[in-house]
Amino acid sequence: MSHGQDNPLAHPEVQMANNRSYVTGFIVASLLMAAATVLVSGHLLPPFALLLAITGCAGLAIIAQVYFLLHMDLSEHSIWNTVALIMFIPLFVITIGLTWWMFSQLYLRTMPMIPGMPGMH
Amino acid sequence: MLVNLPGPWNPWLGRLALSEIPYTNPILAPLFVVVVVLVLLMVAGITYYGKWGYLWKEWLTTVDHKKLGIMYIILGLVMLFRGFIDGLMMRTQQAMAVGPHASGMMGAVHGYLTPFHFGQIYSAHGMIMILLAATPLLVGIMNIVIPLQIGARDMAYPYLNALGLWITAAAVVLVMASLFVGDFAHNGWFGYAPIFELAYSPGVGVDYWIWTFQLVALGTTLGSINFIATIVKMRAPGMKWLRLPMFTWASLSANIIALTSFPCLQVAIGLVAADRYLGTHFFTAGFGGNLMLYTNLFWLWGHPEVYFVILPAFGMISEIIPTFSEKPLFGYVTMVLATFAIAGVSWLVWLHHFFTMGMGPYVSTEFSVATMLVGIPTGVKVFNWAFTMYRGRLTYTAAMYWALGALFLLLVGGLTGMMLSIPAINYMVHNSVFVVAHFHMMLLCIVYAIFGSVIYWFPKVFGYTLNEAWGKTMFWLFSAGTALVFIPMFMEGFMGMTRRLDWPFDPHWAPYLDIQMLGILAYVLSILAFVVMLYVSIRDRAQHRAAADAWGTSRSLEWLTASPVPFYNFAVVPQVNARDEAAWRREHGLSAQRASHYDAIHMPNNTGNAIIIGGLTFVLGFALTWRIWWLSLISLLAIIAMMISHSAKGDPGHVIPAEEMERMDREAERAMPRADLPRHSGGVLGGAIAYDSGAAGAGSRNLRGAPDHRP
Numbered sequence A: 001m002s003h004g005q006d007n008p009l010a011h012p013e014v015q016m017a018n019n020r021s022y023v024t025g026f027i028v029a030s031l032l033m034a035a036a037t038v039l040v041s042g043h044l045l046p047p048f049a050l051l052l053a054i055t056g057c058a059g060l061a062i063i064a065q066v067y068f069l070l071h072m073d074l075s076e077h078s079i080w081n082t083v084a085l086i087m088f089i090p091l092f093v094i095t096i097g098l099t100w101w102m103f104s105q106l107y108l109r110t111m112p113m114i115p116g117m118p119g120m121h
Numbered sequence B: 001m002l003v004n005l006p007g008p009w010n011p012w013l014g015r016l017a018l019s020e021i022p023y024t025n026p027i028l029a030p031l032f033v034v035v036v037v038l039v040l041l042m043v044a045g046i047t048y049y050g051k052w053g054y055l056w057k058e059w060l061t062t063v064d065h066k067k068l069g070i071m072y073i074i075l076g077l078v079m080l081f082r083g084f085i086d087g088l089m090m091r092t093q094q095a096m097a098v099g100p101h102a103s104g105m106m107g108a109v110h111g112y113l114t115p116f117h118f119g120q121i122y123s124a125h126g127m128i129m130i131l132l133a134a135t136p137l138l139v140g141i142m143n144i145v146i147p148l149q150i151g152a153r154d155m156a157y158p159y160l161n162a163l164g165l166w167i168t169a170a171a172v173v174l175v176m177a178s179l180f181v182g183d184f185a186h187n188g189w190f191g192y193a194p195i196f197e198l199a200y201s202p203g204v205g206v207d208y209w210i211w212t213f214q215l216v217a218l219g220t221t222l223g224s225i226n227f228i229a230t231i232v233k234m235r236a237p238g239m240k241w242l243r244l245p246m247f248t249w250a251s252l253s254a255n256i257i258a259l260t261s262f263p264c265l266q267v268a269i270g271l272v273a274a275d276r277y278l279g280t281h282f283f284t285a286g287f288g289g290n291l292m293l294y295t296n297l298f299w300l301w302g303h304p305e306v307y308f309v310i311l312p313a314f315g316m317i318s319e320i321i322p323t324f325s326e327k328p329l330f331g332y333v334t335m336v337l338a339t340f341a342i343a344g345v346s347w348l349v350w351l352h353h354f355f356t357m358g359m360g361p362y363v364s365t366e367f368s369v370a371t372m373l374v375g376i377p378t379g380v381k382v383f384n385w386a387f388t389m390y391r392g393r394l395t396y397t398a399a400m401y402w403a404l405g406a407l408f409l410l411l412v413g414g415l416t417g418m419m420l421s422i423p424a425i426n427y428m429v430h431n432s433v434f435v436v437a438h439f440h441m442m443l444l445c446i447v448y449a450i451f452g453s454v455i456y457w458f459p460k461v462f463g464y465t466l467n468e469a470w471g472k473t474m475f476w477l478f479s480a481g482t483a484l485v486f487i488p489m490f491m492e493g494f495m496g497m498t499r500r501l502d503w504p505f506d507p508h509w510a511p512y513l514d515i516q517m518l519g520i521l522a523y524v525l526s527i528l529a530f531v532v533m534l535y536v537s538i539r540d541r542a543q544h545r546a547a548a549d550a551w552g553t554s555r556s557l558e559w560l561t562a563s564p565v566p567f568y569n570f571a572v573v574p575q576v577n578a579r580d581e582a583a584w585r586r587e588h589g590l591s592a593q594r595a596s597h598y599d600a601i602h603m604p605n606n607t608g609n610a611i612i613i614g615g616l617t618f619v620l621g622f623a624l625t626w627r628i629w630w631l632s633l634i635s636l637l638a639i640i641a642m643m644i645s646h647s648a649k650g651d652p653g654h655v656i657p658a659e660e661m662e663r664m665d666r667e668a669e670r671a672m673p674r675a676d677l678p679r680h681s682g683g684v685l686g687g688a689i690a691y692d693s694g695a696a697g698a699g700s701r702n703l704r705g706a707p708d709h710r711p
Helices: A019-041 A047-069 A079-110 B028-048 B052-060 B065-097 B115-150 B158-180 B205-233 B246-278 B291-325 B332-348 B350-357 B361-373 B375-389 B398-420 B423-429 B433-462 B468-494 B507-539 B581-587 B609-625 B629-649 B658-671
Strands: B601-603 B654-656
Touching: A019 A047, A079 B246, A079 B291, A079 B332, A079 B350, A079 B361, B028 B052, B028 B158, B052 B065, B065 B115, B065 B158, B065 B433, B065 B507, B115 B158, B115 B205, B115 B246, B115 B291, B115 B433, B158 B205, B158 B609, B205 B246, B205 B609, B246 B291, B246 B332, B291 B332, B291 B350, B291 B375, B291 B398, B291 B433, B332 B361, B332 B375, B350 B361, B350 B423, B361 B375, B361 B423, B375 B398, B398 B423, B398 B433, B398 B468, B433 B468, B468 B507, B609 B629
Parallel strands: none
Antiparallel strands: B601 B654
């Protein structure tokens, strides 16, 4: 074991706790979520731009939470978490990417755009 | 309420009412009476013999990985039986109902089961067999074997291990409760959108299905975290990565799959729950929902899950075959690579479960090629096993029978799988019983490996071997059942019989369905043979007392410690010198080597929290199913409170002094028969380390054994 088991306060996760970063993370994530909500509920952008905007907000929120709340970096005690995070990227690309490809091909064949009709995309 | 709930509801009982208990059903009502009588008998028996204290102290509150593993296996065997009864009912219904003139009884037009009841049976059969029978059986065996194979005293998180078991048990109780209170889902085990939406399935069946899934997914995810942490952090000194026994490697890859895929299931099922409870429209046909998105999300988990169950089975075969071939596993490194290749590809193939969705040739081609790729590492494994046996000294024990049977089924299932990976063929046989027969070959391959490893590792856990003759009888009966049920099923698939027919309308299918009934009879006899095997083995246990190395030719680390394994696993954590440590020590005449010095060890304490939290998760699932909101809230809060209080308390564990360890080790040693040691003289030039000093096994410290005083 890399650290003692007797004193929970000695765990690196506890040692790394830091009010300022928690508050920053919370505020940043909340602001991004509020921005996405306002954009969607007010229909402030055309549909495709809206999609890009909320995807961007979600991506930034993930980075903010990973950094400020989970304290992931390359230091000795969080390297395993970071490795797990990086291993997750190919899975993310496979699952979301292939799903997107699959459904775009499906819609191409099953949901043809009829002129004058509101479409799915 | 956010959704328009059909039928009555009241704040105290939710949708629960006396009329939900099917006491007029001619199948369920007698079954309920039988179950109640059995439970009363058990309670009376335990009370009469005064075993409540023993049960609570030794089993229900235990955190010992071996006892938890045994309970997982018992749970899995009970559910295997329940799932088999479902299968028996389906076979009987189809054999009775075939053709346009088949008569009906008990309210059914054809056969004896109404379509609604039949739908519940096949849904329950699929879900139970995969998630509540195969998974607990595999997790149970992993639980027992992994810490022994890597030389650990327990799992990395003993309490989490107990929690995983009791949450899985809660899922089992929930699915069994659906028999007697309300209905179960009738939408197939993996569910179809939109039939599981509230508008089309207004009953509680789908809700039972949702919460059972969620509970078992939670239990399995917790278990997988534990296994990965154990294998990464708890290996004995000298147990380098490339010395890990093959079963441990296979389990590691399987649990990585489980950890990454079960969350997908929880999300998919969670979204179904949102549709049914909150009125969202994820999987509805209108309002922006998408039916196929559900199928996609489900199989995103579903296919990795298939490899989660098959990889440990491959690992078991890789342990049994070398032992009874008296040779090391052929191509160890390629075996490891093949295992991880299968695990990696498992993420790229899920679309082959719905090739007929209509996404066109490009997407189908990618998934078809990826699916065929699985054949390469699987082929590597099959050849490795074959070359392990080639020119080996084969002993055909019962365990070896099961392992060889598993190989044969893998071949049949694998080749039909290759057929199905071709979209053109897949379009032809999609949703036919050909597919059903194919995946039963694969799942039976797992069942064969499980029975093989139950026989193989039984002496390690209980200290005596199972009866060989009855094990082989069971094997032949079970194999006869497999052949008689599934060969006709393959043929019916080619004849165009679709799956899930409560009424097989074509009279040409009748002879095939009748042959399948013979197969079911063989399966019933094999279950009897299993019971007889257990009875005979327990009765004659004194004659079949096993030594540490129960088979005399075993290879991996678990065969070094005493049989039955004491609760501390290894009195002194061994120093690992070679890939097949037990075989290496035997070949170098070090099998009888004992540690000369003992140290105090630190073990975790028992706790009742795990079973209480498990019970509360059942209450939560039941309350959510019946929409009893106050009870859901209370049980959820209670779970959170218990979790926090347990974490805050921590577990100081207890220390066993060195003298006590020495006494227990000597006693375990004396209780075993003398092992038959090889005749050739032992000894290694330069000396070998059997027990290294400074080994950091859970706070213990061991001393160097002297290797040079062997006779």
